[in-house]
């Protein structure tokens with residue numbers, strides 16, 4: 247038996263780890279370095295087509311709360327040629343990781359501060375509620391200087407923020423595209439993601455400017471079926487199905503921008519055994535990396551749509 251503890255981190259490919267560490271620490275609140283590892287990453291042979299050499303920085307927000315507990319993993323590939331480019335024409339919801347959502351205290355002020363710090367505004371702050379329960383939220387989107395979509399949400403209907411000045415508080419959820427919602431829900435349920443916070447089938451209008459020609463016909467946008475299965479602890483997942491299906495935006499592992507995520511488990515070997523008994527398959531065997539402060543244990547799981555997802559046991 248083991249425990250599944252929600253989304254542990256979202257992995258972001260970067261071209262200069264020092265710059266990204268500085269930016270995410272100063273402007274996005276990820277001010278604690280859990281480890282800064284440079285070396286080989288075994289266990290990726292069937293994911294990345296080899297054993298990448300990379301610098302990996304795992305960052306935590308000192309402002310993280312129970313509703314924004316997730317971390318950021320910056321990955322700078324060091325192999326010849328460096329990191330591949332971000333997938334071309336990615337709007338939102340194509341297969342692949344498409345967004346990092348941060349819980350924020352005061353969305354308007356955090357949005358404005360990020361724009362002042364070098365982000366582009368992608369969606370002006372607005373208030374909304376989500377079906378079927380009418381949970382209220384404040385929402386905005388920015389794009390970091392390297393093109394990663396950062397969603398800012400304050401779940402006003404769920405959580406009264408701790409008092410204090412505006413701040414981003416850590417990862418609330420990761421969004422990614424899939425092709426079959428029922429299959430995805432069934433896959434992630436044994437990984438700890440159960441009751442969804444919301445489910446919607448309407449196109450979210452403020453995202454329309456992101457869907458550009460020649461990838462899309464702006465006059466005939468796809469529908470978006472999105473839902474947010476919650477884990478009792480840890481950050482959530484937000485899978486989305488576009489109809490009609492869009493182009494594949496997984497890209498090569500390690501590409502620039504958001505590209506993978508990790509689900510935290512209490513005991514990696516026990517998790518692999520119990521999931522394996524249920525028919526889940528893995529890319530290779532569990533790996534143990536000495537990151538100086540301790541050990542990073544992970545294994546990549548065979549996700550139904552080929553999204554890059556690792557189980558992670560954090561001993562650092």
Ligand SMILES: [Fe+2]
Pocket residue numbers: 345347397419421484
């Ligand atoms: Fe989201």
